[in-house]
Amino acid sequence: MKTIIFSLLLASIVSAESFESYLKRFDYNERTEMKIKSLEAVELYKMGEVEFVDIRFREEQAVWSFPFMKKIPLNELPDRLGELDKNKTIVTVCPHYDRAEMARIYLTLKGYKSRYLTDGLLGLAGYLRGDEAKEFIKETTKK
Numbered sequence: 245m246k247t248i249i250f251s252l253l254l255a256s257i258v259s260a261e262s263f264e265s266y267l268k269r270f271d272y273n274e275r276t277e278m279k280i281k282s283l284e285a286v287e288l289y290k291m292g293e294v295e296f297v298d299i300r301f302r303e304e305q306a307v308w309s310f311p312f313m314k315k316i317p318l319n320e321l322p323d324r325l326g327e328l329d330k331n332k333t334i335v336t337v338c339p340h341y342d343r344a345e346m347a348r349i350y351l352t353l354k355g356y357k358s359r360y361l362t363d364g365l366l367g368l369a370g371y372l373r374g375d376e377a378k379e380f381i382k383e384t385t386k387k
Contacts, residue, residue, distance in 0.1 A: 261353050278348060280359040282371040285335050290383050295332045298365070299347045300339070310368070312384065318343050325354060334358040339365050 280288075288294040289312070296313040298305055305315050316324050318338075328334055334356050336347040344360035351358035361368060372380055 279362045282363050282368045294335045295329050296335050298337050337361045337365050
């Protein structure tokens, strides 16, 4: 918890929007829009509207990862913002969602439209299996 609070304070110091102003405008709509589940994220990805960013540590990514995601560890994110497409919604991911939410807040404060995957990479792996995986590959490789 201390890490999250520290990260939020740090993000507010270096951001385009201050954390304080973000909190003041935070409402029920923002609470809904900051989250996304695997099903919706995958459909938006197929339409070219989102970019997935795996923010886990490099060692975690080396053990297992999704080939269609950008791999930018959370601690490298500030230096690699230029790799992200500002015209797409950035969906931040990690195994559950704690680091993904930290990344989402940072990106939001930097002016990106961003959401975090609520069911995490583990939920996405569960969703993209069998026929869903086959269909996903078929639909995303024909572009």
